[in-house]
Amino acid sequence: MTSPSNQPSESPRPRVVIIGGGFGGLNAAQALRDAPVEITLLDRTNHHLFQPLLYQVATATLPPSDITAPLRSILRHQKNVTVLLGEASGIDVTHKTVQVKGQPDLPYDYLLVAAGARHSYFGHPEWEALAPGLKSIDDALEIRRRFLMAFEKAEEASDEEDRSRYLTFVIVGGGPTGVELAGIMIEIARQALREDFRRIDTARTHIILLEGGPRILPAFPDSLSLTAKKNLEDFGVEVRTGEMVTRIEPDAVWVGDERIGARTVFWAAGNAASPLAKSLGVPLDKAGRVEVNADLSVPGHPEIFVVGDLALVLQRGKPVPGVAQGAIQGGQTAAENIRRSLAGEARIPFRYFDKGNLATIGRDRGIADLRGLHLSGRLGWWLWLTVHILFLIGFRNRASVLLQWAISYLTYQRSSRLITHIDPPQGVPEAANTGP
Amino acid sequence: MTSPSNQPSESPRPRVVIIGGGFGGLNAAQALRDAPVEITLLDRTNHHLFQPLLYQVATATLPPSDITAPLRSILRHQKNVTVLLGEASGIDVTHKTVQVKGQPDLPYDYLLVAAGARHSYFGHPEWEALAPGLKSIDDALEIRRRFLMAFEKAEEASDEEDRSRYLTFVIVGGGPTGVELAGIMIEIARQALREDFRRIDTARTHIILLEGGPRILPAFPDSLSLTAKKNLEDFGVEVRTGEMVTRIEPDAVWVGDERIGARTVFWAAGNAASPLAKSLGVPLDKAGRVEVNADLSVPGHPEIFVVGDLALVLQRGKPVPGVAQGAIQGGQTAAENIRRSLAGEARIPFRYFDKGNLATIGRDRGIADLRGLHLSGRLGWWLWLTVHILFLIGFRNRASVLLQWAISYLTYQRSSRLITHIDPPQGVPEAANTGP
Numbered sequence: 121m122t123s124p125s126n127q128p129s130e131s132p133r134p135r136v137v138i139i140g141g142g143f144g145g146l147n148a149a150q151a152l153r154d155a156p157v158e159i160t161l162l163d164r165t166n167h168h169l170f171q172p173l174l175y176q177v178a179t180a181t182l183p184p185s186d187i188t189a190p191l192r193s194i195l196r197h198q199k200n201v202t203v204l205l206g207e208a209s210g211i212d213v214t215h216k217t218v219q220v221k222g223q224p225d226l227p228y229d230y231l232l233v234a235a236g237a238r239h240s241y242f243g244h245p246e247w248e249a250l251a252p253g254l255k256s257i258d259d260a261l262e263i264r265r266r267f268l269m270a271f272e273k274a275e276e277a278s279d280e281e282d283r284s285r286y287l288t289f290v291i292v293g294g295g296p297t298g299v300e301l302a303g304i305m306i307e308i309a310r311q312a313l314r315e316d317f318r319r320i321d322t323a324r325t326h327i328i329l330l331e332g333g334p335r336i337l338p339a340f341p342d343s344l345s346l347t348a349k350k351n352l353e354d355f356g357v358e359v360r361t362g363e364m365v366t367r368i369e370p371d372a373v374w375v376g377d378e379r380i381g382a383r384t385v386f387w388a389a390g391n392a393a394s395p396l397a398k399s400l401g402v403p404l405d406k407a408g409r410v411e412v413n414a415d416l417s418v419p420g421h422p423e424i425f426v427v428g429d430l431a432l433v434l435q436r437g438k439p440v441p442g443v444a445q446g447a448i449q450g451g452q453t454a455a456e457n458i459r460r461s462l463a464g465e466a467r468i469p470f471r472y473f474d475k476g477n478l479a480t481i482g483r484d485r486g487i488a489d490l491r492g493l494h495l496s497g498r499l500g501w502w503l504w505l506t507v508h509i510l511f512l513i514g515f516r517n518r519a520s521v522l523l524q525w526a527i528s529y530l531t532y533q534r535s536s537r538l539i540t541h542i543d544p545p546q547g548v549p550e551a552a553n554t555g556p
Numbered sequence: 557m558t559s560p561s562n563q564p565s566e567s568p569r570p571r572v573v574i575i576g577g578g579f580g581g582l583n584a585a586q587a588l589r590d591a592p593v594e595i596t597l598l599d600r601t602n603h604h605l606f607q608p609l610l611y612q613v614a615t616a617t618l619p620p621s622d623i624t625a626p627l628r629s630i631l632r633h634q635k636n637v638t639v640l641l642g643e644a645s646g647i648d649v650t651h652k653t654v655q656v657k658g659q660p661d662l663p664y665d666y667l668l669v670a671a672g673a674r675h676s677y678f679g680h681p682e683w684e685a686l687a688p689g690l691k692s693i694d695d696a697l698e699i700r701r702r703f704l705m706a707f708e709k710a711e712e713a714s715d716e717e718d719r720s721r722y723l724t725f726v727i728v729g730g731g732p733t734g735v736e737l738a739g740i741m742i743e744i745a746r747q748a749l750r751e752d753f754r755r756i757d758t759a760r761t762h763i764i765l766l767e768g769g770p771r772i773l774p775a776f777p778d779s780l781s782l783t784a785k786k787n788l789e790d791f792g793v794e795v796r797t798g799e800m801v802t803r804i805e806p807d808a809v810w811v812g813d814e815r816i817g818a819r820t821v822f823w824a825a826g827n828a829a830s831p832l833a834k835s836l837g838v839p840l841d842k843a844g845r846v847e848v849n850a851d852l853s854v855p856g857h858p859e860i861f862v863v864g865d866l867a868l869v870l871q872r873g874k875p876v877p878g879v880a881q882g883a884i885q886g887g888q889t890a891a892e893n894i895r896r897s898l899a900g901e902a903r904i905p906f907r908y909f910d911k912g913n914l915a916t917i918g919r920d921r922g923i924a925d926l927r928g929l930h931l932s933g934r935l936g937w938w939l940w941l942t943v944h945i946l947f948l949i950g951f952r953n954r955a956s957v958l959l960q961w962a963i964s965y966l967t968y969q970r971s972s973r974l975i976t977h978i979d980p981p982q983g984v985p986e987a988a989n990t991g992p
Binding site: 164165166167183184185186188190192193196197202203204205206223257258261268272275276313315316317318319515516519520523524527531533535536537538539540541542 | 600601602603619620621622624626628629632633635638639640641642659693694697704708711712749751752753754755951952955956959960963967969971972973974975976977978
């Protein structure tokens with residue numbers, strides 16, 4: 121099998137392979153717009169995903185297409201990029217090729233690995249089927265299905281105990297994803313769904329947010345994280361800090377010796393870097409991340425860069441956080457260093473510029489830490505909305521999200537309460553799927 | 557297991573069970589708004605589907621949530637309705653109960669069966685996996701996946717013949733669904749996708765519409781059906797009438813002795829009524845439909861009504877067509893007859909009022925037959941758009957569809973080019989899914 125990028129001698133231009141079309145990979149490709157290189161951007165999906173709004177897809181507030189854009193379409197005018205749909209299965213650093221499942225190897229002169237992370241279940245991979253996490257659109261649709269099906273099963277349930285287990289949701293992990301899920305889920309249960317059922321009162325829905333550390337949203341200052349906790353509690357969420365999950369069963373979550381009856385559990389705790397990092401043959405940290413050099417290259421391999429959630433970059437002794445801005449800026453710096461190497465210039469070190477930290481807790485409640493300036497409440501919420509609309513890719517997505525949000529805000533209803541693939545996929549146990 | 561509707565003696569009000577939340581079932585439930593009955597509306601999905609726009613979901617033009625609305629949400633203020641998510645597996649006409657998979661039986665005093673139809677593969681059920689049809693949102697997502705994946709596979713293909721097989725699409729059936737799919741697919745291939753690929757020219761996409769009868773759109777007058785054919789051919793679709801599929805393989809379709817190399821086949825021919833009809837124990841026609849009485853009740857069972865695609869209703873010697881208007885009006889008449897029976901009044905016969913027939917062929921091309929007034933071209937197209945926006949359920953869906961259409965029309969781009977569940981579901985053969 122032959123393909124243009126598979127014939128090393130044909131192209132005089134250096135080949136840059138980018139693994140992953142997320143914030144890091146896409147921004148790197150775009151930063152190489154005018155560089156004399158042939159770029160191949162490889163992704164497992166056909167779209168770039170605006171991950172900060174993924175929880176809104178998982179909670180039926182936005183349709184998946186509002187927060188995604190086809191990679192081909194974003195890059196259609198950039199003629200030095202070929203987009204390839206496929207999954208990287210390994211990297212051969214000696215022969216400088218990327219192995220792709222079911223496709224020919226991709227040779228590279230420069231490689232940028234921006235493959236992101238999946239969830240870490242802290243040594244309990246068997247929990248994944250019972251407590252799905254939220255990284256991709258397929259994940260979000262699965263969470264949406266389980267969230268909506270739980271109310272259907274509660275309506276159908278034959279006894280009070282069973283009904284209560286279907287109306288109890290446990291969210292593990294008090295970072296932004298866990299907090300945002302909890303805040304929006306309680307609102308949907310108590311407002312949007314209230315009149316829709318005849319046998320259950322969805323206002324009795326119980327949402328428990330479990331955080332192992334001493335406080336939720338540890339990336340924020342103490343005072344804001346306290347505000348967030350108070351807001352969640354006002355909405356009716358039970359916030360429990362300093363508590364670790366010890367066991368997950370189809371109808372219960374254990375915290376130490378306490379058994380919490382719950383049919384539906386979502387996982388928003390802990391990252392494990394893509395297993396691709398292992399094939400680089402360099403030291404990884406506990407979370408599986410690559411400890412990169414200051415220029416974001418891999419030790420011993422100046423031609424390989426790692427950015428985003430897969431990279432461990434220390435700055436003033438602290439790791440750069442695994443957020444969109446870190447990946448975007450990392451991608452841009454790696455691209456600039458590729459350009460410099462080609463031009464024979466000295467590379468620059470990565471300097472992460474922290475623009476601030478935002479989170480939304482629920483209707484009219486948000487928090488913002490803007491380099492020391494703290495906002496909360498309605499002001500924080502509006503700031504969050506504005507920033508997220510602005511950063512979305514494409515006019516259509518912005519217009520559509522604005523429309524969905526405006527209608528949801530005014531009517532309290534949710535636009536995407538659609539259960540697709542009602543029959544659960546193979547291998548999913550009966551966690552939230554089967555009745556009594 | 558007990559549930560309110562399972563305890564016959566508790567409710568003094570007659571129990572009406574409606575199977576199916578499509579046009580027929582939903583309209584019947586709504587028409588019984590003020591009737592002194594307890595209604596249970598049973599559907600396999602949680603949503604009402606606006607089927608006339610389903611082909612736009614299948615072609616990445618609209619997100620699924622724009623043409624669906626949760627049944628619970630539509631009926632939330634109608635307190636005499638309980639919505640139940642579940643699949644009817646049989647009807648016991650002697651004991652007057654509906655069997656529901658994995659749930660208790662539903663006893664009824666009146667039963668309305670509006671379970672619709674699936675596709676008929678004319679004695680070749682094995683074709684279904686190779687040539688999916690378009691009846692549900694899950695069907696539409698599967699067609700969207702295959703349609704978009706075909707271009708990805710073509711871009712990856714190693715030889716010209718294989719590439720051409722991925723760029724050839726065969727649509728079987730020249731009714732409205734087949735025509736609308738063909739018209740929109742050729743536009744997307746030739747316009748929206750054109751700049752997105754590097755190795756293939758999507759303008760070379762070949763779309764073949766096969767119709768077994770002498771002309772496409774047989775429900776329209778001769779002249780309009782000829783206009784539609786001409787429009788499709790202008791767009792670049794190959795329209796072949798009087799040709800029947802004799803065999804479907806993973807990479808080819810046979811028409812008689814001719815082998816057409818094509819990796820992707822869609823099925824838009826022939827209906828087979830829901831198998832539920834069989835459990836009524838009354839005569840069915842060849843398509844599996846129930847030959848109902850003039851009042852839409854089942855012969856010998858005045859308490860059971862059948863409406864929509866599942867019913868064969870003759871009017872002036874001709875069957876009422878299986879279109880939305882037929883189901884809507886049928887549902888309303890059946891509801892009225894239930895109300896009359898309860899009030900001791902005489903039943904009315906069903907009178908189908910044909911409001912007209914519309915179809916869209918592609919950008920700026922539509923046809924309309926309004927009780928003898930024929931429109932085509934841009935006028936027909938605008939009429940089609942207006943009518944479909946007006947008939948959509950809910951302000952949000954209308955606003956969102958309008959926005960998506962406006963942007964698609966102005967930019968030629970498609971908003972929902974999202975491939976979900978990239979790994980094909982279990983049991984799907986390698987039709988459009990595997991590379992060389």
